[in-house]
Amino acid sequence: MLVTMLASGTRGDTQPYIALGLELKKLGVDVRIAASESYRGLVESYGFDYAEIRGDVAKIIESGVVKEADNPFKFFSSLKNDDLMDLMVGAQEDQHKACEGANAIVYHPGSPLGYFVANEMGIPSILASPFPLVPTNEYPAIIFYDKVRLGKLSNKLTHLIFEQGFWKMANTGFKRYWTEKFGQLPKGFTNPYQKQRTKNNPTIVSLSPSVFPVPKDWPEHVHSFGYWFIEDQSDYQPSEELQQFLNTGDAPIYVGFGSVGDKKRAKESTDMVLEALMATGKRAIINAGGGMEERPNTKDVFFVKSVPHEWLFPYMSAVVHHGGAGTTAAALRFGVPQVIIPFGNDQFAWGRRMNELGVGAKAIPRKELTAEKLGAAIRFTQTASVQEKANHLGMKVKAEKGAQKAAELIMDTIKNNQS
Known part of the structure; x- marks a missing residue:
């Protein structure tokens, strides 16, 4: 039995599929x-x-081709670029080839080809989303979450706008590829996300119900069991210098902006972070790259590259980051308070939600970041009440076994289709 997974995007988008695949x-x-x-x-x-x-x-x-969008409507135009579009068309061909011989296709919302290919092959498709993509009146859509709240009807409307906008953004490369290959669009070419709410075509969200409770108005075949985490990171071996730094002194702060950091402002960002750390008296691990300069290590600051969050975060007393869904989930998992510095897109939502849950400081948009604000946010994360809330939520998130339950659902879906 073969399951093809169509991952789309950065490492943060790809890693949850690895966790699901392992299960x-x-x-x-x-x-x-x-x-x-x-x-x-x-x-x-x-x-x-x-x-x-x-x-x-x-x-x-x-x-810099892909622009981070700091408001919902910029999000839908953030990928408009002719060279990028040519690449996206080629990616559709690669994804189509990857589906050959599969018994089911699991796909990211950014790869809607998965639904149409599965439909042509007569096999199940499973929409596997790293963020909520199903309308509800209980909270706004992810890119509208940090905006003004106008009630249940408005909440539902933001989801419909987001869903349709995401579909329009995701289908442009697919439409060009499919018409060039087959001369016409596939049968029933409409928004596939709305069709992924049946027994044979379910939707699974990599999201903790302890973070966003499952809405009462979601359809029966939309599931949110918990985050999809890679459980075993025991193979990772840190350098002797890193391990010694972690073993000496108080638990440090982690600072890293993933792949979205503005490299043109790397010096400014690094200077600000170091000034804030000096003011708080905290030690730190700084992830160089993604908008942060690499500088010589000191007794209080250690620069790293590409250390697995799953290995590193248990050592931390707080995590300062850009608000990517994967980094947010990893910090939650290990009960570490957060300071989110959103650059764009869904990062503002995760920043607001962490603060609402009491496990993070109020988010500081990158455009508004100062050493003084960052220092105050770091101090907030070190208070006993925030540390306690983060630890308690981390225990709940860990216990959910989201990847295991999602894998079992996929197996049941395949068996139902074959019977």
């Missing part, structure tokens, strides 16, 4: 993961069949 492998399923060539090594290191999606996502983001 499927435990159930005796062969798993093929289609992902950017940036993550070939990551996918293959876990023993999966890797299918290449052309284009190096990390380099594309670093080039």
Whole structure:
């Protein structure tokens, strides 16, 4: 039995599929993961069949082609670029090839080709989303979450706008590829997300119900069991210098802005962070790259590159980051308070939600960041009440076993389709 997973986006988008794939492998399923060539090594290191999606996502983001959107309507135009569109068309061909021979297709919302190919093949498709993509009146859509609240009807409307806008953004490369290959669009070419709410075509969200409770008005076949985490990181071996730094002194602060940091402002960002740390008296691990300069290590500040969050975060007393869904989830998992510095898109939502839950300081948009504000936010995370809330929520998030339950649902879906 073969399941193809179509991952779309950065490492934060790809890693949850690896976690889900590991749980499927435990159930005796062969798993093929289609992902950017940036993550070939990551996918293959876990023993999966890797299918290449052309284009190096990390380099594309670093080039500045993809713009971070600091309001909901900029989000839908953030990927408009002719060179990027050509790459997206080629990626559709790669994803289509990766689906050959599959018994089910699990796909990211950014890869709607998965629904239409599965439909043509007569196999189940599972929409596997790293964020809520199903309308509800209980809270606004993720890119509207940090905006003014106008009630239940408005909440529902923001989801409909987000869903339709995301579909329009995601289908442009697909439409061009499919018409060039087959001369016409696939049968029933309409928004597939709305069709992913049935027994044979369910939606699963990599999200903790302890973070966003499952809405009462979601359809029966939309599921949110918990985050999809890679459980075992025991193979990672840190340098002797890093391990010694962690073992000496108080638990440090982690600072890192993922792949979205503005490299043109790297010196400014690093200066601000170091000034805030000096004012608070806290030690720190700084992730160089993603908008932070690498500088010589000192007795209180250690610079790293590419250390797994799952290994590192248990050592931290707080995590300062950009608000990516994956980084937010990792900090939650290990009960570490957060300071979110959103650059754009859904990052503002995670910043607000962490503060609402009492496990993070009030978010500071990157445009408004100062050393003084960052220092105050770090001090907030070190208070006993915030540390206690973060630890309590972390225990709940850890216990949910979201990837395991999602894998079991996928297996049930395949068996139902075959019976």
